[in-house]
Amino acid sequence: xxxxxxxxxxxxxxxxxxxxxxxxxxxxxxxxxxxxxxxxxxxxxxxxxxxxxxxxxxxxxxxxxxxxxxxxxxxxxxxxxxxxxxxxxxxxxxxxxxxxxxxxxxxxxxxx
Amino acid sequence: xxxxxxxxxxxxxxxxxxxxxxxxxxxxxxxxxxxxxxxxxxxxxxxxxxxxxxxxxxxxxxxxxxxxxxxxxxxxxxxxxxxxxxxxxxxxxxxxxxxxxxxxxxxxxxxxxxxxx
Numbered sequence: 001x002x003x004x005x006x007x008x009x010x011x012x013x014x015x016x017x018x019x020x021x022x023x024x025x026x027x028x029x030x031x032x033x034x035x036x037x038x039x040x041x042x043x044x045x046x047x048x049x050x051x052x053x054x055x056x057x058x059x060x061x062x063x064x065x066x067x068x069x070x071x072x073x074x075x076x077x078x079x080x081x082x083x084x085x086x087x088x089x090x091x092x093x094x095x096x097x098x099x100x101x102x103x104x105x106x107x108x109x110x111x112x
Numbered sequence: 113x114x115x116x117x118x119x120x121x122x123x124x125x126x127x128x129x130x131x132x133x134x135x136x137x138x139x140x141x142x143x144x145x146x147x148x149x150x151x152x153x154x155x156x157x158x159x160x161x162x163x164x165x166x167x168x169x170x171x172x173x174x175x176x177x178x179x180x181x182x183x184x185x186x187x188x189x190x191x192x193x194x195x196x197x198x199x200x201x202x203x204x205x206x207x208x209x210x211x212x213x214x215x216x217x218x219x220x221x222x223x224x225x226x227x228x229x
Contacts, residue, residue: 048215
């Protein structure tokens with residue numbers, strides 16, 4: 001059981017927008033602005049898409065955006081493209097464990 | 113171009129040992145915290161261990177404490193994970209990752225560890 005809760009799957013049609021949620025507690029997501037999102041195509045290296053809640057690394061499309069409200073962080077992908085179909089994982093800083101970062105269980109995005 | 117290439121995975125019996133390696137290139141390896149992260153079949157990602165730039169600080173997830181040891185050789189741009197007392201629950205793809213503040217900005221493609229008799 002993962003520390004952060006994500007929906008198992010979401011789907012959308014090309015051109016649409018989707019949002020993936022990541023729910024934690026005040027000890028992780030709600031307590032710090034250190035939420036990250038990763039895109040993972042099976043068999044490939046995961047890719048950092050968002051860090052510190054809403055920052056995009058260089059080279060990441062501006063179709064990807066992050067936000068946070070209370071204990072829930074969100075990743076929004078606008079203008080869905082076929083290549084966006086992948087697994088998305090959130091992570092957050094935490095002070096409650098021996099390692100300082102916890103992950104969500106991952107969300108499979110299907111582009112219809 | 114930043115590259116992280118893992119090796120050393122394979123099939124091992126319960127109770128056995130394995131040593132994973134990760135060779136880094138394209139950046140100043142000695143300037144970054146490094147991590148091992150794993151993904152069990154059908155499960156989410158799980159942080160396994162972190163190591164400071166000079167190796168002076170190491171942290172582990174509770175489930176591997178006392179069994180796994182993370183280390184690095186900055187002269188060889190290499191990161192290691194020595195795994196002993198392996199259990200079926202350790203079966204996963206293990207990723208080497210470069211730590212950037214609280215995120216990891218680069219990952220390898222992973223190496224599969226299967227613990228089974």
